[in-house]
Amino acid sequence: MSGQELPGIERRGDDGPVLRKGVGIPASGWFDPRGRALGGFAFAVNRVTGLGLVVYLYLHLAVLSMLLRGESAWSGFLRLATNWLFLSLDVLLIFGILYHGLNGIRVALVGSGLVADRQKALWWALGVIGTITLAFSALHIYGSR
């Protein structure tokens, strides 16, 4: 019955409002936790860590540029980079890398049609590995001070 009208269906020139998850900014719909389950949370954190790592890539290149200015410039940076705040940022970086990498394994496996019905179990299993690795890394980094 392609193209036929049903009685009572009104032809409209424009659509009504469209509800979106989020806070009115389009991309916020990805991160809105209301009503989300594990997979949605995993996707949101993957996106946040991915974007964070892109920002870090350019920060890192900028920091490494200090090496071009010689030993004193780099030593000055190291004095800054060995305080508690920067060490904590290092731990945060490791969290971002671990989460994005391990969840990436899950996305690669699931997204290729493998173990799609085990995606939650995979998240938890890789999460345990990531947590242990992060804990070890944090202890090492903080313990080095």
Place this chain on the structure above:
Amino acid sequence: MATVRIREAVRRRSPRAPRSAGEWRTMTLTGLGLLVLVTVHMIANHFVVRSIGGLRDYQQVLAYIANPAIFTIESLFLLFVTVHAMLGLRGVLLDLDPGPRLRRWIDRGLAVLGLATLAYGYFLIGTLASRA
């Protein structure tokens, strides 16, 4: 019970294919490669040297990057991370459903950004290696 379907006018479709199996494979392969490369990079730069945070001083950085194996690994790391990052950014931006014109600018912009990143990164690695 019959289900009546009303076929309306054409939904907007993208004329070309910004997403494909090839992109997916590239993301997956670079991602898998990065698992190895970033692990090596992080261990080498945070867990090997006995210093606060495992950070290398200036001379240690030069000695590190001058090692041919390390030079190769870090060069591959830069390539893989740049490709993966640009494709990832592209995916995020395309999810915002840009029109065809904006999509072309996104592609061009990310290509330029990626090439610039590689160019500067290799310049950095090469310069430091030459100072060792």
Place this chain on the structure above:
Amino acid sequence: MSEAGHPNGSSPPTRTFRVYRYKRGDPGWRFDGFEVPVGGRTTVLEALRWIQLHRDRTLALRHSCLHASCGTCGMQVNGREVLACVTLADTLGSTITVEPLANIPVLTDLVVDMRQLFERFPDEIGTVRTSDALPQASPPDGIETYERFEDCIECGLCLSACPVSATSDAYLGPAALAAAQRLLEEPRGVDPERILDWAQDPNGAWQCHAAFECTEACPSNVRPAERIMALRGTLAGGRRTVATVMPG
């Protein structure tokens, strides 16, 4: 449950329902609040019908079967996609927010334009399909269990829950892509090559980010996310080249 209250004369406990309201010509949407008597077995749909009968006859909503087999009463309740006819109001807290499905234009109040869902399906999905299997037939050799996609009731909950659809109206969406996978599993005369070409649409299977919210929302065990991943497995296997989807 009645306007008069409990048979023993006491007032039944009430819940506050915040209901999304929009009528054509309104400058925008709003929420209207209603105190609704709720018993232990009161569903959200019953509560909304009570509002229609006793508080505001202009409240528009869709429903049909009352037992989760038609998919007509899909809506968001406290931010989650549900079928209102089988969602108990008693379990939802003292304030219950009811909104129409997300990512689909609202026609009025809790009614959305479901054509936006139906149009996403591949053209090869038949209006009516007769089953080839007799009721007494046993499954084919080597298959112990199987899933009938006819479980899909086209309720739209998956499209509403999908985070990709939150920013892209061009994305084909979980229901349509899962239907495509279903056609590959059981072609019934449909050319699988056309289905794979269709799924390769730039706004098709590759735009899915494996959030699995569609599977969480699905009230009918269709598992659309798993089907999309199976579809991608077929596409990633290199059997198809990228094709442009012809307008339907």
